Amino acid sequence: MKLIQSEYDKLEDKEAKQPFYYDKRDSFNKRDVSSVEHAGLFIFLNRAGFNGLYRVNKNNGFNVPIGSYKKPNFVFEDVILKASRLLSGVDICNISFEGALKLANEDNPEGLPTFFYFDPPYKPLNDSSSFTSYAKDSFNDDDQVKLKLVCDLLDEQGHQWLLSNSDTTNFDVTNTFFDDLYEGYKIERVKASRNINSKGTKRGQINELLIRNY
Ligand SMILES: C[S@@+](CC[C@H](N)C(=O)[O-])C[C@H]1O[C@@H](n2cnc3c(N)ncnc32)[C@H](O)[C@@H]1O
Structure with missing residues (x-):
């Protein structure tokens, strides 16, 4: 370097x-x-x-x-050395979120309660912010719903999870996609700085969601 x-x-x-x-x-x-x-x-x-x-x-x-x-x-x-120390002994698995169920069960023979943090591709807030694809496969509303079903199963199995996503009510108060989807779980709105926006003037604070089952 x-x-x-x-x-x-x-x-x-x-x-x-x-x-x-x-x-x-x-x-x-x-x-x-x-x-x-x-x-x-x-x-x-x-x-x-x-x-x-x-x-x-x-x-x-x-x-x-x-x-x-x-x-x-x-x-x-x-920073690199600290990250290296923290990550030693850690397994990094490049798997789909559905694999979380396997990690929580088959790969956990003692059935220890496990904590999951999900940071999926954010749902776009409007047509012009349609960037959801970090990789070649995009992540659409059906995937958001599938992820929620995984969260339900983990919840039933006694595991804890925290999930972050965009707050679709930022620009459209009637778009309560996540409030509806995760009804019954704890939904918190937090201020987040948005750095990635092609228009410099559109950078600033915006609400994001933290949703959890504990
Ligand atoms: C908001 S980013 C996560 C950023 C990460 N937490 C970080 O701090 O660098 C969303 C990630 O979800 C990944 N992703 C997309 N589809 C996925 C899937 N089906 N299962 C698991 N991860 C997926 C994307 O490749 C992307 O890296």
Whole structure:
């Protein structure tokens, strides 16, 4: 990361930085580097790319353009080492949310109560904020309902869960999609800063939902 930092800092302006950024993006998508370097490229792209956005095309290729940061920082050893310590002994499973049921049951022979935090793709607030797809498969209202059914089962089995999502009443008070769907559970509205919005003037505070069964 230190090498990338010093090379990037030497490039004077956005025009000079562009070929460097897109070259690293190509390399990230081709996976023509070691896994450690690939992780480093992810940090670089996340910090130098537009608004820290993560988005891929239909072929699963990262396609976020370069951002306009004056001097992004790619080196934060302390944070990486702390994350590494916290994650040691942790299993990261790349599975669909339905897999939570298996984790709670088959993979939990002692039947210990388990805590689940669900952070699914947010339901869009209006037509123009239709960004729900971080990956090539989108997440629609049917998926939101399926996730709720998983939450019901976990609840019946004595597990605890917390779920975050957008508050569809922000711009349309009559759109009570989640209030209706999760009726009977605890629904809290919290203020959240929205950083990812193509229109800078539309950044600011908005309500989001925290829904839980405990
Ligand atoms: C709001 S983001 C979560 C961000 C994450 N909590 C973080 O802090 O980086 C929603 C995530 O849900 C994932 N996702 C989409 N469909 C899914 C599914 N069927 N099961 C599990 N995860 C899914 C997306 O790939 C995306 O990473």
